[in-house]
Amino acid sequence: xxxxxxxxxxxxxxxxxxxxxxxxxxxxxxxxxxxxxxxGHIPMTVxxxxxxxxxxxxxxxxxxxxxxxxxxxxxxxxxxxxxxIEWPDEIDEERATAALERAKARLREKASTTDLARAELxxxxxxxxxxxxx
Amino acid sequence: MASMRDIKRRKTSIQGTQQITKAMKLVxxxxxxxxxxxxxxxxxxxxxxxxxxxxxxxxVGQVDHPYLKSGASEKxxxxxxxxxxxxxxxxxxxxxxxxxxxxDWKKEDLVIYALGNKGxxxxxxxxxxxxxxxxxxxxxxxxxxxxxxxxxxxxxxAKGEIGEIYLAYTAFKNTVSHIPTLMKLLPVEVPPQKxxxxxxxxxxxFEPEETEALDLIIPKYMTSLIYGALMEAVAxxxxxxxxxxxxxxxxxxxxxxDLALKYNRARQGSITQxxxxxxxxxxxxx
Numbered sequence: 001x002x003x004x005x006x007x008x009x010x011x012x013x014x015x016x017x018x019x020x021x022x023x024x025x026x027x028x029x030x031x032x033x034x035x036x037x038x039x040g041h042i043p044m045t046v047x048x049x050x051x052x053x054x055x056x057x058x059x060x061x062x063x064x065x066x067x068x069x070x071x072x073x074x075x076x077x078x079x080x081x082x083x084x085i086e087w088p089d090e091i092d093e094e095r096a097t098a099a100l101e102r103a104k105a106r107l108r109e110k111a112s113t114t115d116l117a118r119a120e121l122x123x124x125x126x127x128x129x130x131x132x133x134x
Numbered sequence: 135m136a137s138m139r140d141i142k143r144r145k146t147s148i149q150g151t152q153q154i155t156k157a158m159k160l161v162x163x164x165x166x167x168x169x170x171x172x173x174x175x176x177x178x179x180x181x182x183x184x185x186x187x188x189x190x191x192x193x194v195g196q197v198d199h200p201y202l203k204s205g206a207s208e209k210x211x212x213x214x215x216x217x218x219x220x221x222x223x224x225x226x227x228x229x230x231x232x233x234x235x236x237x238d239w240k241k242e243d244l245v246i247y248a249l250g251n252k253g254x255x256x257x258x259x260x261x262x263x264x265x266x267x268x269x270x271x272x273x274x275x276x277x278x279x280x281x282x283x284x285x286x287x288x289x290x291x292a293k294g295e296i297g298e299i300y301l302a303y304t305a306f307k308n309t310v311s312h313i314p315t316l317m318k319l320l321p322v323e324v325p326p327q328k329x330x331x332x333x334x335x336x337x338x339x340f341e342p343e344e345t346e347a348l349d350l351i352i353p354k355y356m357t358s359l360i361y362g363a364l365m366e367a368v369a370x371x372x373x374x375x376x377x378x379x380x381x382x383x384x385x386x387x388x389x390x391x392d393l394a395l396k397y398n399r400a401r402q403g404s405i406t407q408x409x410x411x412x413x414x415x416x417x418x419x420x
Contacts, residue, residue, distance in 0.1 A: 014179045014277045014361055015172070031350075032341045044339040045186065047350045070351060072186055081182055083277065083354065 007039040008077040009055065011064075011085060018085055019064075025056040026078060028066055037073055044073045050124035052132055053085070065091060065132040067125050084125075088132045096133075100126035138400045145393040152386035158221065159379035166309065166372035173306055173365040180362040187355045189338065190347065191322065199345055201352045202321050205297035211245045211265075211287055213319075213360065215303040215367040216253030218272050222371055223378035225304060226252040228314040232302050234260055236316075245296060247283070249364070275368065280361035288353055291320060299356075303363040304370035310377065312370035317363070319356055 009026055011019040027036040029051025053066040067084035103123035107116070191202075212233060216226045230253055233239070233246070246264050248254035250272045258264050271279040290296050299320040305313045340347045 012179045012182055014176050014358065016175050017178060030341065042339060044341060045190065045347060046341045047347060068354075070186070070347075070354065072182075079182055079186075081179060081186070081354075083281070083357075 004039055006058075007037075007075075009080070010077070011053070011080045011082055013082050013085055018082060019055065019062075021055075021057055023055050023057040025054075027054040027056075028052070028071070028080075030071075037078055040075050041073050041078075043075070046071050046073065048080070048082070050121065050128045052128055053080070063088060063132050065125075065128045067128065086129070086132075091129050091133055093130070093133055096126050096129035100130060138397060138404065141393055141397045141400060145390060145397065148386050148389050148393070152383055152390065155379045155382040155386060159376055159383060162372045162375040162379060166369060166376055169365070169369035169372050170306070170309075173362075173369045176362050176365045180358050183355055183358045187322070187351060190340075190344065190351065199348055200292070201348060204321055205291060205294055207294055207297040208243050209245055209296045210239070210243055210298045210300060211247060211290065211296040212300045212302055213247045213249065213283070213287075213363075214253045214257065215272075215301075215363060216248070216250035216256075217367075217371045218251045218270075220252060221378060222375040223381075225312070225371055225374035225378075226250070226256065229253055229302055229304060230256045230260075232314045232316055233257065233262070247287070249283075271364075272368070275361070275364035277357070277361050280357050280364060284353060284357040284360050287320075288356065301360065301363055303367045304374075306366040306369040306373065309373050312373055317359070319359060320352075322352060322355070 006022040009023045029049045030046040031049050048069045050067045053064045055062040065086045069082040071080040103119050106119040216229050246257050246262050247267050301317045301319050305315045
């Protein structure tokens with residue numbers, strides 16, 4: 001804990017502790033834009049937008065698709081409360097591609113019945129999933 | 135005295151019941167272990183969520199936010215979590231009693247969102263207004279189920295159809311102790327700030343602003359509460375059933391040993407009687 005190059009990252013989901021380790025840096029998307037957190041960040045609470053979570057730890061980089069939740073950032077620790085998060089090997093590529101097509105089609109149609117915000121979110125999620133796999 | 139055949143038939147029937155209760159006890163023991171593990175895992179998420187929401191609320195103080203004050207409507211929504219199956223002792227009726235015996239609640243003001251058929255049927259019988267809910271989710275509740283329910287409730291809350299939201303479930307303390315609990319979900323109550331023995335925390339920044347963050351976080355907070363309650367309720371249900379079945383099995387054991395005694399007595403009695411008859415017959419002939 002003493003060295004200043006790392007901080008404790010905890011990623012918690014409703015079902016499990018998804019990740020818990022000392023890391024050098026963590027990057028993810030928030031409602032206000034992309035954010036990269038290094039040790040000694042000012043305390044901040046941010047809301048997550050679907051995107052890729054990149055964890056830089058001693059052994060290298062790790063990526064996961066992070067879809068919803070919020071994060072509490074403190075100088076020596078970051079807690080991400082993730083409602084939905086997946087490691088690349090947990091993602092079904094075919095399903096994600098199908099979801100991407102579906103969301104795109106829905107956005108193109110722009111029918112009055114379509115819930116645009118929902119379709120938009122679905123699209124973002126699908127994009128995040130596909131990008132993580134690649 | 136009941137005939138030997140009657141006693142024997144009754145004993146066999148009780149033995150059959152005992153086998154069923156024994157099997158049910160074993161099944162619910164296994165289910166309990168799994169449910170308890172799940173409940174413990176979800177606790178972590180809930181605690182972090184609770185800490186964050188509390189600290190946000192304490193910092194923003196009494197802001198004018200729709201989620202923090204009661205709606206105009208008199209109606210109260212109550213999510214009632216019970217089981218789909220019976221034979222779980224007082225598990226379901228305790229929750230129902232929590233609603234029917236509440237000192238301040240009037241039947242007309244309540245809208246019941248019943249998860250679990252047993253609670254729904256009982257409350258419907260008492261004449262409460264039941265909002266249709268998908269009862270199947272009690273079999274294996276997922277976070278998505280909790281999300282859907284909380285979205286539905288927040289929608290009604292935003293439209294002003296309901297003024298307050300409550301949650302009635304059985305909290306799982308340990309294997310033998312389950313506590314029927316009534317919890318207020320909305321409006322969120324700001325817990326009093328503890329100034330003493332609290333190390334001064336660094337000032338927390340919010341992105342977006344506090345009130346906007348509340349808009350986004352409180353629905354998540356509610357979802358996590360509902361999910362946590364579902365997990366605990368499933369664990370409690372199996373715990374309650376395990377206890378009930380354990381009692382039933384030992385009661386059956388008692389009845390069987392009682393009947394065995396009666397049966398043997400009746401058998402002995404009939405043998406004695408037969409002997410007496412034979413001897414009497416022989417003497418009469420002699």
